[in-house]
Amino acid sequence: MAAVNLKELAKILNLSISTVSKALRDSHEIGASTKERVLAKAKELDYSPNPFASGLRRNKSKTVAVVVPEVANNYFALAINGIESVAQEKDYHVLIYLTHEDFEKEKRIMKHLENKRVDGILMSVTMHTNQCDHLFDIQQKGIPIVMFDRICHEIETAKITTDDYISGMNATKHLIDNGAKDIAFLSLGDEVSIVQKRKSGFLEELEKNNIVTAPNRIVNCNDSDESNYQKIKNLLKGKQRPDAIFASVEKLATTTYEVCKELKINIPQDLKIICFSNLATASLLSPSLSTITQPAYEIGKTAAEVMFKYLDKNKTYIPNENIVLHSTLFIRDSSQNLSK
Amino acid sequence: MAAVNLKELAKILNLSISTVSKALRDSHEIGASTKERVLAKAKELDYSPNPFASGLRRNKSKTVAVVVPEVANNYFALAINGIESVAQEKDYHVLIYLTHEDFEKEKRIMKHLENKRVDGILMSVTMHTNQCDHLFDIQQKGIPIVMFDRICHEIETAKITTDDYISGMNATKHLIDNGAKDIAFLSLGDEVSIVQKRKSGFLEELEKNNIVTAPNRIVNCNDSDESNYQKIKNLLKGKQRPDAIFASVEKLATTTYEVCKELKINIPQDLKIICFSNLATASLLSPSLSTITQPAYEIGKTAAEVMFKYLDKNKTYIPNENIVLHSTLFIRDSSQNLSK
DNA sequence: AGTATTTACGAAAACGTTTGCGTATTGTGT
DNA sequence: ACACAATACGCAAACGTTTTCGTAAATACT
Numbered sequence: 001m002a003a004v005n006l007k008e009l010a011k012i013l014n015l016s017i018s019t020v021s022k023a024l025r026d027s028h029e030i031g032a033s034t035k036e037r038v039l040a041k042a043k044e045l046d047y048s049p050n051p052f053a054s055g056l057r058r059n060k061s062k063t064v065a066v067v068v069p070e071v072a073n074n075y076f077a078l079a080i081n082g083i084e085s086v087a088q089e090k091d092y093h094v095l096i097y098l099t100h101e102d103f104e105k106e107k108r109i110m111k112h113l114e115n116k117r118v119d120g121i122l123m124s125v126t127m128h129t130n131q132c133d134h135l136f137d138i139q140q141k142g143i144p145i146v147m148f149d150r151i152c153h154e155i156e157t158a159k160i161t162t163d164d165y166i167s168g169m170n171a172t173k174h175l176i177d178n179g180a181k182d183i184a185f186l187s188l189g190d191e192v193s194i195v196q197k198r199k200s201g202f203l204e205e206l207e208k209n210n211i212v213t214a215p216n217r218i219v220n221c222n223d224s225d226e227s228n229y230q231k232i233k234n235l236l237k238g239k240q241r242p243d244a245i246f247a248s249v250e251k252l253a254t255t256t257y258e259v260c261k262e263l264k265i266n267i268p269q270d271l272k273i274i275c276f277s278n279l280a281t282a283s284l285l286s287p288s289l290s291t292i293t294q295p296a297y298e299i300g301k302t303a304a305e306v307m308f309k310y311l312d313k314n315k316t317y318i319p320n321e322n323i324v325l326h327s328t329l330f331i332r333d334s335s336q337n338l339s340k
Numbered sequence: 341m342a343a344v345n346l347k348e349l350a351k352i353l354n355l356s357i358s359t360v361s362k363a364l365r366d367s368h369e370i371g372a373s374t375k376e377r378v379l380a381k382a383k384e385l386d387y388s389p390n391p392f393a394s395g396l397r398r399n400k401s402k403t404v405a406v407v408v409p410e411v412a413n414n415y416f417a418l419a420i421n422g423i424e425s426v427a428q429e430k431d432y433h434v435l436i437y438l439t440h441e442d443f444e445k446e447k448r449i450m451k452h453l454e455n456k457r458v459d460g461i462l463m464s465v466t467m468h469t470n471q472c473d474h475l476f477d478i479q480q481k482g483i484p485i486v487m488f489d490r491i492c493h494e495i496e497t498a499k500i501t502t503d504d505y506i507s508g509m510n511a512t513k514h515l516i517d518n519g520a521k522d523i524a525f526l527s528l529g530d531e532v533s534i535v536q537k538r539k540s541g542f543l544e545e546l547e548k549n550n551i552v553t554a555p556n557r558i559v560n561c562n563d564s565d566e567s568n569y570q571k572i573k574n575l576l577k578g579k580q581r582p583d584a585i586f587a588s589v590e591k592l593a594t595t596t597y598e599v600c601k602e603l604k605i606n607i608p609q610d611l612k613i614i615c616f617s618n619l620a621t622a623s624l625l626s627p628s629l630s631t632i633t634q635p636a637y638e639i640g641k642t643a644a645e646v647m648f649k650y651l652d653k654n655k656t657y658i659p660n661e662n663i664v665l666h667s668t669l670f671i672r673d674s675s676q677n678l679s680k
Numbered sequence: 681a682g683t684a685t686t687t688a689c690g691a692a693a694a695c696g697t698t699t700g701c702g703t704a705t706t707g708t709g710t
Numbered sequence: 711a712c713a714c715a716a717t718a719c720g721c722a723a724a725c726g727t728t729t730t731c732g733t734a735a736a737t738a739c740t
Contacts, residue, residue: 003455003481005696016720021698031718048455052401053696056392056725063435071424072417072620080411084438093457095403096436098424115343115388117433141343257624280412281619284597286626345726356690361728371688393726396695686737693730699723706717 004045013041024049063093064307065113067123069101069150074250074278075296076124079148082300083122090308092119101223103128110134114141120307122300124150127189127223142316148303149294151193158306158321160299164194167292167327168201171246171274174290174329176209178337180244180272184217184235186228186252195248198276202246217242221252228252232259236271244335247275253289254279267334274335276327283332290335294327344385353381364389403433404647405453407463409441409490414590414618415636416464419488422640423462430648432459441563443468450474454481460647462640464490467529467563482656488643489634491533498646498661500639504534507632507667508541511586511614514630514669516549518677520584520612524557524575526592535588538616542586557582561592568592572599576611584675587615593629594619607674614675616667623672630675634667 010017015034023030023038024047030038041047055061066083068076080096087094095118099106103126113121114137121143125135132152135145139155148160175183185202188195199218206213219235221228232252235241236259247253253275257267265271267287277291302323310318350357355374363370363378364387370378381387395401406423408416420436427434435458439446443466453461454477461483465475472492475485479495488500515523525542528535539558546553559575561568572592575581576599587593593615597607605611607627617631642663650658 007696017697018699018721019719021696022719025698027699029718034718046454048451050396050696051455051457052392052396053725054698056390056396056695056727057697057699059725061392071411071420072414074412077412077417080436081438084411084436088437094436096420096424096434097428098421111388114386115391117391254621254624261624279621281594281621281625284594284601284625285621286624286628288626347726357727358691358729359689361726362689365728367729369688374688390726393695394728396697397726397728399695682740684737684739687735689732689734691730691732694728695726697725700721701723702719702721704717704719706715708713708715710712710714 003050004047005050006047009038009042009045009047012045013038059116061093061117061119062091063095063118064304064311065095065097065118065121065123067097067099067106067109067121069099069124069126071096071098074280075149075294078278078296079124079300079303082297082302083304084300086301086304086308092308099126101126101128103130107134110138113143114138116141116143118143119311120144120146122146122148122303122307124148125152126150127192130191144307144310144316144318146303146307146318148299149194153193156320157318158303158323160303160306160323160325161194162294162299162325162327164197164327165201165204167276167329168198168246169205170201170329171292172202172205173209174331175244175246175272175274175335176205176211178268178272178335181211182217182242183211183213183244183246184219184242185213186232186245186247186249186256186275187218187220188248188252189222190220198248225251225255228255229259232256233263236260236263236265241265241271243270244272245274247273250275250277250279250291253277257285257289268336268338272335272337282330285334287334288332290332291330292327293330295325298325343390344387345390346387349378349382349385349387352385353378399456401433401457401459402431403435403458404644404651405435405437405458405461405463407437407439407446407449407461409439409464409466411436411438414620415489415634418618418636419464419640419643422637422642423644424640426641426644426648432648439466441466441468443470447474450478453483454478456481456483458483459651460484460486462486462488462643462647464488465492466490467532470531484647484650484656484658486643486647486658488639489534493533496660497658498643498663500643500646500663500665501534502634502639502665502667504537504667505541505544507616507669508538508586509545510541510669511632512542512545513549514671515584515586515612515614515675516545516551518608518612518675521551522557522582523551523553523584523586524559524582525553526572526585526587526589526596526615527558527560528588528592529562530560538588565591565595568595569599572596573603576600576603576605581605581611583610584612585614587613590615590617590619590631593617597625597629608676608678612675612677622670625674627674628672630672631670632667633670635665638665 006017010020023035097109132154146158151159274290282289350360363375437449472494486498491499614630622629
């Protein structure tokens with residue numbers, strides 16, 4: 001019942017507390033036979049060190065925090081999956097905090113983490129995060145941050161991203177190759193690093209093909225489904241609607257599907273769609289959705305590995321480093337010129 | 341930089357450590373003016389109590405663990421969402437552990453939690469969890485468990501579930517009403533509490549309608565996508581295939597969609613499908629998928645609220661209680677008799 | 681005025697570890 | 711035989727809180 005602690009263990013073994021402690025940590029100061037005796041008894045009594053006592057003493061929490069906008073999102077869910085798997089292997093614990101795209105909440109969460117509750121933070125910022133003082137403060141307190149996907153350039157640390165610029169180009173090229181002449185880009189907040197890069201790739205590819213886009217072809221969406229629905233509907237309901245859509249994030253593509261359903265627009269005949277997405281059911285949609293899919297699990301895994309690389313060395317400072325993984329283009333029906 | 345602690349704060353304020361501590365905790369022992377002075381200085385210097393010291397002293401972690409099979413799953417993601425939202429409100433922290441349907445891993449995780457790292461555990465067991473000693477042990481150590489969805493009946497505690505039996509009946513009735521005469525049930529491990537109830541509802545409704553089902557109409561699936569794919573393919577490829585499928589979990593429905601794609605079986609003309617699911621894109625599938633949808637967010641929220649109800653009262657024992665929330669039947673195209 | 685009570689604070693122990701240092705015992709080298 | 715080093719262990723401080731108790735000073739009561 002009452003968990004046994006070092007003191008009781010020591011008493012039972014007729015040893016001092018320090019000897020038992022050192023034996024358990026396999027110190028060279030302790031003889032082999034005593035070590036065995038201690039280990040055996042500890043196992044027998046199911047001893048497990050109190051994490052608060054040892055955390056207090058060693059100033060280590062054996063815990064990392066994951067701070068992300070959402071969890072009910074295929075990308076972040078997979079990333080968390082990757083993070084958790086390496087954490088579990090490393091005997092670390094994973095705290096999770098959701099910002100729900102609320103910048104103020106992100107700041108509050110950071111404030112809560114300043115007191116060394118965690119040894120490190122893995123995070124993706126909200127779409128409204130336009131300055132990084134709160135991250136800077138955390139770093140100043142000696143808590144390292146590793147950023148993934150939605151990063152802050154200003155913060156000096158390791159950043160795991162995907163080749164969003166190239167992917168943006170590739171996806172755009174694919175649409176053009178399939179006959180698109182007037183492509184709209186569904187953006188998501190000007191601040192978001194990855195969306196910027198995706199858009200740059202999009203614009204670059206257009207320019208390469210000498211296509212000029214009207215400003216209203218860049219639709220700036222946000223985190224409100226209803227508002228986005230209206231914006232997309234406005235874009236598509238007129239006579240002069242675009243013939244293709246490049247959605248910067250998954251949610252905007254599914255919303256577009258819904259709008260098309262209402263407006264009775266046929267995909268891909270009347271409108272081609274491609275988007276960044278980790279949707280497991282992309283191929284089951286009607287029509288199947290073409291996607292640029294990020295290696296979300298690997299991104300999480302890599303972020304965690306980088307973090308532990310420094311934590312293992314007791315390094316609280318992580319130098320600038322950009323790790324770029326590759327996304328994969330999955331061409332399905334929604335983006336193809338099926339008439340040919 | 342170096343976080344300020346009570347000792348330094350006390351020195352600066354020319355007060356004793358205990359006075360400062362009490363002032364911060366708003367003790368009646370401290371005068372109003374000193375309280376103000378302390379609060380002001382604490383805020384100014386950004387004081388935040390060391391969670392390990394206070395955790396050690398008070399034997400409280402202000403942390404709960406969430407132990408679930410997966411996170412890349414709409415249901416669990418939403419449930420986590422619910423849990424996290426009330427935890428954040430209560431100033432609690434949320435640790436997350438994924439079992440990946442591995443019973444041994446579940447046991448290891450529980451072992452890791454025995455040392456009071458958390459004040460409570462919210463969990464859904466793996467599909468292979470067929471005995472509960474590991475949960476019993478945790479309870480014995482004074483750590484309360486609240487179970488949701490996939491519960492263990494043997495464990496005495498609060499359990500949050502949905503009306504799976506009724507939902508199973510309703511879904512079955514709906515299929516029958518739409519002309520189904522030979523319905524197959526895709527099960528998932530005999531141990532899983534919720535699947536049992538869903539199956540019972542299914543069988544009960546069949547009986548009510550005097551439909552007898554061949555034993556091979558109950559297909560026992562597992563956590564291997566490939567294996568499930570084959571099992572479902574075997575079920576559907578013959579001449580004598582069923583005319584409807586009731587999938588106990590989302591993944592089995594999407595796998596069925598894939599099989600139908602390969603076998604060129606038309607849904608719902610040749611085969612009707614309904615399943616338990618929290619898929620956000622159910623209505624966008626081809627055809628749109630009829631679902632019984634659980635209030636996943638509310639389930640998580642309720643589980644957390646029950647947990648905190650007891651934690652707030654310092655109660656480590658949670659009496660048996662069954663809280664049942666209601667699922668909603670969303671009838672879409674995949675299950676309907678569209679020919680009529 | 682003298683005693684009892686309340687108010688406001690400080691001293692110190694405790695939570696369970698980890699770790700630097702001291703020391704008794706044993707072993708090694710001349 | 712001696713000094714000296716290595717081995718194996720114990721003592722006690724420290725980590726930063728919380729909390730019990732003690733006690734001056736201030737107030738209240740007879």
